[in-house]
Amino acid sequence: MTGSTEPDFLDRSAGDLIVALADRRIGALELTDALIARIETRDAQINAVVIRDFDRARDAARAADARLSAGDRLPLLGLPMTVKESNQVQGLPSTWGNPAFRGWVAPADATAVTRLKAAGAIILGLTNVPPFLSDWQSTNPVYGRTSNPWDPSRSPGGSSGGAAAALAAGMTPLELGSDIGGSIRVPAALCGVFGHKPTWGLVPTRGHTPPGTDGVPVPLAVVGPMARCAADLRRALGVLAGPEAEDAAGIAFTLVPPRRETLADYRVLVLTDHPLTPTDSEIAGAVDNLARRLEALGASVLRAHDRLPDLADQHAIYQRLLNTAISRGAPGATPPDAHAYMDLLDAQLAFRRRWASLFETFDLVLAPAFGVTAFPHEDGPETQERTLKVNGADTPYYAQLGWPAVALLPNLPATALPLGLSREGLPMGAQVIGGWMQDLTTIHFAELVEREFGGFIPPAGFTG
Numbered sequence: 001m002t003g004s005t006e007p008d009f010l011d012r013s014a015g016d017l018i019v020a021l022a023d024r025r026i027g028a029l030e031l032t033d034a035l036i037a038r039i040e041t042r043d044a045q046i047n048a049v050v051i052r053d054f055d056r057a058r059d060a061a062r063a064a065d066a067r068l069s070a071g072d073r074l075p076l077l078g079l080p081m082t083v084k085e086s087n088q089v090q091g092l093p094s095t096w097g098n099p100a101f102r103g104w105v106a107p108a109d110a111t112a113v114t115r116l117k118a119a120g121a122i123i124l125g126l127t128n129v130p131p132f133l134s135d136w137q138s139t140n141p142v143y144g145r146t147s148n149p150w151d152p153s154r155s156p157g158g159s160s161g162g163a164a165a166a167l168a169a170g171m172t173p174l175e176l177g178s179d180i181g182g183s184i185r186v187p188a189a190l191c192g193v194f195g196h197k198p199t200w201g202l203v204p205t206r207g208h209t210p211p212g213t214d215g216v217p218v219p220l221a222v223v224g225p226m227a228r229c230a231a232d233l234r235r236a237l238g239v240l241a242g243p244e245a246e247d248a249a250g251i252a253f254t255l256v257p258p259r260r261e262t263l264a265d266y267r268v269l270v271l272t273d274h275p276l277t278p279t280d281s282e283i284a285g286a287v288d289n290l291a292r293r294l295e296a297l298g299a300s301v302l303r304a305h306d307r308l309p310d311l312a313d314q315h316a317i318y319q320r321l322l323n324t325a326i327s328r329g330a331p332g333a334t335p336p337d338a339h340a341y342m343d344l345l346d347a348q349l350a351f352r353r354r355w356a357s358l359f360e361t362f363d364l365v366l367a368p369a370f371g372v373t374a375f376p377h378e379d380g381p382e383t384q385e386r387t388l389k390v391n392g393a394d395t396p397y398y399a400q401l402g403w404p405a406v407a408l409l410p411n412l413p414a415t416a417l418p419l420g421l422s423r424e425g426l427p428m429g430a431q432v433i434g435g436w437m438q439d440l441t442t443i444h445f446a447e448l449v450e451r452e453f454g455g456f457i458p459p460a461g462f463t464g
Contacts, residue, residue: 008464010034014079014173014232021068021078028064028078032057032122035080039124039171042462045152048166049082050143051092051126060122067120075239076174077120083176084163085126085143086133087223088207089113097131097140101211110207112176112223112240119239124172127162132210133178134326135383136186136370136400138162145377148191149459150426154374157187163226164191169462174236175226178208181322182370182404184224188416189369189429193456194446195226196233199437200411203240219325219345220318220408228456230417230446237439256437258444259363263452264298266445269305269358271367275312277402278390279371286419286428287368293453307361309354309410315402317347318409348409352436355410359435364445366432368403369416373426407433415442418455427457 009026020026036057039049057080064078088094088106095101109117117123128138128146138161139145148156149169156165160177164187167175177184179197188195200222208223209215225236242253260266270291272284295301321344327333336344358365372388380386386397407414412433419428434442449455 010038011170011458011463012173013229014076014081014227015235017173018076018079022073024068028061028068028080028122029058031078032061032080032124035124035171042169042171045461046147046149046156046165046169047144048127048146048156048162048169049125049171050128050162051085053089053092053123053125056091057122057124064120064122074120075235076116078122079120079174080122080124080172081116081174082124082127082163082166082172083113083116084160084178085129086159086178086208087113087126087176089123089126092126094126094211095142096133096210097129097142099141102142104211106207108207111204111244113207115239116176121174127160127166127175129160129162130158133159133180133183135159136182137377138165138187139377147377148374149462150191150374154376154426155190155378156374157190159183160195160226161187164188164193164195167191167193167226167228168459170458173228174232176223177226178205178221178223179404180218180221180325180408181401184226185369185404185414185416185429185431188226189418190374190427192418192427192429192459193226193228194230194233194418195416196224196237196439196443197407197414198222198224198237198241198439199413202413202437202439203237204244206244219321220411221325230415230443230450230455233415234440234443234447237443241439255440258441259438260441263294263445263448266294267300267361267363268294268302269308269362269365270301270303271365272303274371274402276315277371277399278393278395279368279403280373280390282422283368283371283373283419283428287366287430290419290430290449290453291366297452302362305358305361307354307358309351309358311402311406314351314409315405317344317351318405320344321348321409352410355412356436359438363441364432364434365406366430367406369429369431370403371400373422373424373428403431407431412436413439413442415446417446417449418457420454421457
């Protein structure tokens, strides 16, 4: 081993680090120690890695080194990473940012964490979230505020804000987030990294539940990977995807390969306007600029089509289903009757069928991941009373739910990718939405875009 812990080595992709570990150009313990040092130095500025498990990480790294030396090879063997605090890790707290759960310790790993560990990943610690994962900021009374590495006066997004901030700051090469209202894609866009919201049900969500609870999968909710390059999303998804063991009898599971091979092959529907969501002109312009570049390469690009579902009608059903899911068990919440809930599921199915029809004509939908860039921290009114400035005008805070929700009600995969920087020097992001179980198609497209036009840019002060 050469001890390749020079600063730029730590900024390489997870895939490159795994190759270096397998080739014994660096040891798992060396890499773990180097990333721990980065967290201890850099996290003082942003407060992203709020639970640290360094002693157990070093033990796991020593075990990984022994396996690597013996010739063992696994998809993530020896790779240190962090995971979002809401994903339960045996022996660590999981509060969901709520003081009522302070001190609760997870008795077992979430299924996704179990799979990461089985693939050889080393868990360094947990990253910050808002209370009950219900904000596009990541501040809570338990662990305080996480700031955006691009501008500490601004939010990194939420609810996987600590995850995105840790990635952008170079403190972890891979993350595990979750998404029910844009919680992977919004922070990815605001911090300039990649994130993948899987097809609903593709990755088990057991162990991503409020402390002390267990039950059926929550409608709309997913867990999925975040990274600094698209190829790492693909590597991680290959580890995470597949049914729970109790549901897997008789199932031979294989991810569907990408629909196309080159950017010129893809058929893309481009959306830059949403009927309910004001969108910053720079972000819409960046999406349109990518569309024009795709056209120049030979891709089939359209900006409207009569098979596109009515996004306002779809959003109304999404909000009702979302409110049903997130209010379950809340004090004073009025549950819907069973028939009303089944009516919502029927409406969801109808929209799923409309999207399936659209994806007979298109391979992908390209749209903004969020309508604004990173916004200033907000400690003021309740979220329903907040506003965000869009093109100089105050707009309702939750009007921004429109873009993330496009892929949520129909349970579709969506990959967030960076689109460069705004005039203010803040990241802008798009999302690529694909058909049911076409996760590798959206990730593959993001890989090709990254290769052709560029991807993650490290924020100043978090390089070298």
